[in-house]
Every structure is written in structure tokens, then in C-alpha cells.
Amino acid sequence: MNAEELRKLFDLDRPLSPSPSSAEDSTTSPFSSPSPSTTPSGNPTALQVDSWGLRRGDDLLRDSPRLQSFALDEYAIADFHTAAFEPEPQLLDDCQDPARRAFLVELFQTPEYQALHAGTRLDEVSSEITTLHFAEQFAALRNASATAEPEIATLKAVSRAVLAAREEVDQCREAITALGGGLGPGTPGSVDPKAIAQLFQRVRQDPTLRRICELAGRYRRLAQSSQRRKCAHGQDDLVGVTTSGDLAQLLPHELVRLGIPELELDTLRRLAERQCLARDYQSLEPVGxxxxxxxxxxxxxxxxxxxxxxxxxxxxxxxxxxxxxxxxxxxxxxxxxxxxxxxxxxxxxxxxxxxxxxxxxxxxxxxxxxxxxxxxxxxxxxxxxxxxxxxxxxxxxxxxxxxxxxxxxxxxxxxxxxxxxxxxxxxxxxxxxxxxxxxxxxxxxxxxxxxxxxxxxx
CATH class of the missing domain: 3.40.50.410 (von Willebrand factor, type A domain)
Incomplete structure (x- = not known):
């Protein structure tokens, strides 16, 4: 490994998103249309993106032919991945591509994005899926003919992006859960993002597998209901406290948190990730x-x-x-x-x-x-x-x-x-x-x- 490869490995070959004061030293964005004699002002990204985020955007663009077809650069992909992956994405004051910043501003203001983001943050597979749909709708918006109401067009593009991402993320979670895998804390199965992405691609491309995984989710929910109603020996033996997503077994203070607006969303997130505190019962079986x-x-x-x-x-x-x-x-x-x-x-x-x-x-x-x-x-x-x-x-x-x-x-x-x-x-x-x-x-x-x-x- 030579010195250049080592610098690239540790992200030493590129800086953080430049500040406005150093914008004149940045390279020309392919999205703006400056005159040949001027350089664009502002940051190449609309969000605060660190070196890892920039590198991730570059990797996603290089590895995805579909992203490449949108004719967006690595800064745009890094922005959309950051919006999906980072817990608290931060907007910068200016950007070389005002349209992309306006798209993200509208995106962050929608409650649908907030609900989607609760399930994609720090989740690599879901974030990649979401990045693709954000990029697709932004590219379509950018390539569309000018309209008299650009804000309405941006809002519609944002809505389409969130709905499409939500649908595909849900399909991915359903498929991986049906196959015994898991996404998120406390779930069994593969945690390798590439392996999960490959499995989902295989399911999505095969109508038979897609149908089976869709039906399996319905049967699993019926199974959960049937298992809860079943009388089991030893259910009266409370042995301690555990983490769970079973609403019927939650501790009282966890249920109270659901009624407090400031704590409701966090409690729902922990409930979905099976991280709420719940009663732990011991079920004894007389035979193996x-x-x-x-x-x-x-x-x-x-x-x-x-x-x-x-x-x-x-x-x-x-x-x-x-x-x-x-x-x-x-x-x-x-x-x-x-x-x-x-x-x-x-x-x-x-x-x-x-x-x-x-x-x-x-x-x-x-x-x-x-x-x-x-x-x-x-x-x-x-x-x-x-x-x-x-x-x-x-x-x-x-x-x-x-x-x-x-x-x-x-x-x-x-x-x-x-x-x-x-x-x-x-x-x-x-x-x-x-x-x-x-x-x-x-x-x-x-x-x-x-x-x-x-x-x-x-």
C-alpha cells in the first residue's frame, strides 16, 4: 500500500465540507451554471457532511448504476445519504446548488420525513434505499421544465420521494424479518449491510419470493396474536425485567411515556426496536x-x-x-x-x-x-x-x-x-x-x- 492509498483509506485526501469563506477555492459544481470566468460561491453540499459522509456518497455513486443514471455528483449523493443516515442532519447557510438545498429544506419540514427518518437513521441498508429515492426525485425535479410555482413542484417531488422510500424500506424490513434476519437493535440474523442489501435485491427481483415474504408478514402477525392468547405453564412466574417490544408486557412507566408528547416518539422508536423495559416471565415446560x-x-x-x-x-x-x-x-x-x-x-x-x-x-x-x-x-x-x-x-x-x-x-x-x-x-x-x-x-x-x-x- 503506497502513501496515496493510505491517505485515501483514512480520508486524509479530502477536507470537510468547506466553509463559505473558502468557497472560492472549491471546484465547480456540475449542477450550477456559472459563467466561464467565475467560480460558484457556497458549499458543494447543502448539509454539514464529514469526510466519512463524503466518501460514502462517492462509494454509493460508484457502486450503483441506477444512481449514476441520475447524473448527480458525489456531493448530492452525500447530502441525500446524510439526510437519511445521520441522527440530526444540519443544513448549511448556502450551497452551490440552491435547488438541492431548497429540496432538503422542504424535505425536513414534512412529518412524513420525520417518521421515515426515525427508522432509517444509523441504519445503513434503509439509508441506501432512501438515498436512491431522494436522488431519483430530485433528478426528475431538476430535469423538469421550469414551472410558475417551483415551490409546489419541489413539495410534490419531496412527497413522492418519501412515499416511495417508505414503501421500499417497509418491504425490505418485511423480507429480512421473514427470512430470519433483522434490522435494528435486538434483532437476530445477518447485520452485514451488503448481505442484507443483496438478499433484498433478490427478493425484489423475484415476484414469487416477494409474494411469499409479503404473505409471511401477515401470518407472523397472526402467529404473534395466537401465541399471546395461548395459555402457557409458568406464565405467572415473574423473574425479572427484560427489553421487549411486546406492548402487553411493558412496565407501567413505559406505558406512561407513551402519553407524554415529549417522550412519545422516542418510546415508539424503542418499542419498534424491542428496547422497552418489560416484565420477564419464566415459562416452564414439563418435557423437552x-x-x-x-x-x-x-x-x-x-x-x-x-x-x-x-x-x-x-x-x-x-x-x-x-x-x-x-x-x-x-x-x-x-x-x-x-x-x-x-x-x-x-x-x-x-x-x-x-x-x-x-x-x-x-x-x-x-x-x-x-x-x-x-x-x-x-x-x-x-x-x-x-x-x-x-x-x-x-x-x-x-x-x-x-x-x-x-x-x-x-x-x-x-x-x-x-x-x-x-x-x-x-x-x-x-x-x-x-x-x-x-x-x-x-x-x-x-x-x-x-x-x-x-x-x-x-
Whole structure:
């Protein structure tokens, strides 16, 4: 590494945003249109940006072809990233690009930006998404023809930028949460911004994955409600105080803070980040819990919306398994066509493997699209600790199972203390009803189905 590379590494090759007194020494901004004989006055950035912020703007511009298409320089990108990332972005008195400063002034005055900023500050992934939308709308505003009411045009551009950023940030959070990752304090999973961004790009570009993650959020919220209503042994044992986002368990003084205007926003932020003080209950289980195993029929008849909703439900059950500190096994099966297994430990998931499992589809099928014969060795392949095993089977098949196979399955079920529940997308379950503890005949897997509440309360 030579001296020039070392200076660049430590941001010694460029100063902070210059003050107005040194503006005459700054380089010409590509956004202004000065005469050839004059240099623009003011700062190249509209916000107070340190060396790291300038370097981040340069990196984002260099790495993003979409940002490059807007024909903005690194100072503009640094401004928009600072507006999203920094906890308290500060406007400078003047800027070489008055239009950009006017855009940011209007932006900071909107309550929608304040709500968005509460979730993007100090969050690299959300800030990058927000930067892109701020830059896109500012570039469109700058390239638009002059209007008689520039302030109205700026306000409309700001509104579009905030709404688009809010929507995509929410989609990103929903997708990463569905895949077992997390954004923000106290959340499990990957914290590498590049890895999270790559996962979200993959989800956004694949309609099937995007639909599954969207549905998974609905099922997870239903699961949270079902788990709260469930009676658990040991819930009366208060053992201390912990940090949580469960509103029902918050300490009284945290609830009082919600009613104080000066403290409300900060409390809501900590609630969203699961950092509020809450009661810590000890739940004692008389016996060990084994894995939660989700078996999805991937025969050709399940293609489309059926398998997408089934996989979204599987993600919600995987979330329950993690909350209960249990292993989870995801099994896709299609008779003689084959099977796909994914083992999810209660600690860390490999999000890319989860996406691979969600995105694939076997198709095909045979006379028996439920792994009655294969399920015992499939459960062994999960390498989960022994204990009471919950098995959920999702299929649209009307099964005809020979008596010998039924007896073998029932013997295995008794041996491993398995509880088997089936959701059958048909008018009858056939012989599957004799093998299961519960069978629910449903027309769809919409969250309004009563049977789903029972399934998600395991």
C-alpha cells in the first residue's frame, strides 16, 4: 500500500465540507451554471457532511448504476445519504446548488420525513434505499421544465420521494424479518449491510419470493396474536425485567411515556426496536420440545398461489420455532419426483439457503404426495434434539394409503411423540385423517381461516 492509498483509506485526501469563506477555492459544481470566468460561491453540499459522509456518497455513486443514471455528483449523493443516515442532519447557510438545498429544506419540514427518518437513521441498508429515492426525485425535479410555482413542484417531488422510500424500506424490513434476519437493535440474523442489501435485491427481483415474504408478514402477525392468547405453564412466574417490544408486557412507566408528547416518539422508536423495559416471565415446560416440521406438497396441482401461501405459512411456523427455541424443518415433497429438506436451528439461519428453498418448486407428483414412508428418516436428517415433535402437513391431495404404511407411520409417531396436524385444501382428507391428531379441511390458506389460528398456536 503506497502513501496515496493510505491517505485515501483514512480520508486524509479530502477536507470537510468547506466553509463559505473558502468557497472560492472549491471546484465547480456540475449542477450550477456559472459563467466561464467565475467560480460558484457556497458549499458543494447543502448539509454539514464529514469526510466519512463524503466518501460514502462517492462509494454509493460508484457502486450503483441506477444512481449514476441520475447524473448527480458525489456531493448530492452525500447530502441525500446524510439526510437519511445521520441522527440530526444540519443544513448549511448556502450551497452551490440552491435547488438541492431548497429540496432538503422542504424535505425536513414534512412529518412524513420525520417518521421515515426515525427508522432509517444509523441504519445503513434503509439509508441506501432512501438515498436512491431522494436522488431519483430530485433528478426528475431538476430535469423538469421550469414551472410558475417551483415551490409546489419541489413539495410534490419531496412527497413522492418519501412515499416511495417508505414503501421500499417497509418491504425490505418485511423480507429480512421473514427470512430470519433483522434490522435494528435486538434483532437476530445477518447485520452485514451488503448481505442484507443483496438478499433484498433478490427478493425484489423475484415476484414469487416477494409474494411469499409479503404473505409471511401477515401470518407472523397472526402467529404473534395466537401465541399471546395461548395459555402457557409458568406464565405467572415473574423473574425479572427484560427489553421487549411486546406492548402487553411493558412496565407501567413505559406505558406512561407513551402519553407524554415529549417522550412519545422516542418510546415508539424503542418499542419498534424491542428496547422497552418489560416484565420477564419464566415459562416452564414439563418435557423437552423437539422440532417443528412443516411438510409442503409440491406436486403440480399446488403450483401458484397455493404453494406460495403454504411457504409463507411455513415461515411463520419457523418464526414460532425460533421464539420457542426449537429447531424447525422445512420439507418440500412431490411423490416420486423428489424432496427438498432445510434444517433451521433456533439461533442463526442462512438466509440465502432459505431463499433457495422458497424459490424452488418440484412439480410432478405421484399417487401419494405426502411423505408417509419417508418422513421418519427426513426428521432424522434434521439433526434436531429429541422431544415432542409437531408436524404440519399442507396438501391438496386426497390420500389413499395402504394399511401397512398406516401402521408403520403410527408406530413411528408414537415412538418420537409426534403430534401431526394436516391442512387439506380439499373437501376430504382421505386416509390421511386416520394418521393425524387434527385435520382441517380449508378452501384456502387466507389469514381469515379459523383453522390457521389453531395451527399457529402450537
Amino acid at each position: 420440545k423437539g422440532p417443528i416440521v412443516v411438510v409442503i406438497d409440491e406436486s403440480g396441482s399446488m403450483a401458484g398461489d397455493k404453494v406460495q401461501t403454504a411457504k409463507a405459512l411455513a415461515l411463520a411456523l419457523a418464526w414460532i420455532a425460533r421464539q420457542q427455541r426449537r429447531w424447525c424443518g422445512l420439507i418440500a415433497y412431490s411423490g416420486d419426483t423428489g424432496e427438498r429438506l432445510l434444517s433451521l436451528p433456533p439461533t442463526r439461519w442462512e438466509e440465502s439457503e432459505v431463499l433457495d428453498w422458497l424459490g424452488a418448486f418440484l412439480g410432478g407428483g405421484s399417487t401419494l404426495d405426502v411423505p408417509i414412508v419417508e418422513l421418519p428418516w427426513m426428521v432424522e436428517q434434521l439433526w434436531a434434539p429429541p422431544g415432542i415433535t409437531d408436524v404440519l402437513i399442507l396438501t391438496d391431495a386426497i390420500c389413499s394409503i395402504p394399511p401397512e404404511l398406516q401402521q408403520n407411520f403410527l408406530a413411528w409417531k408414537s415412538l418420537v411423540s409426534a403430534r401431526v396436524i394436516s391442512l387439506v385444501l380439499a373437501d376430504t382428507a382421505g386416509d390421511l385423517a386416520t394418521l393425524c391428531d387434527e385435520v382441517h379441511l380449508v378452501q384456502s390458506l387466507e389469514v381469515t381461516e379459523t383453522a390457521l389460528g389453531s395451527v399457529l398456536s402450537i
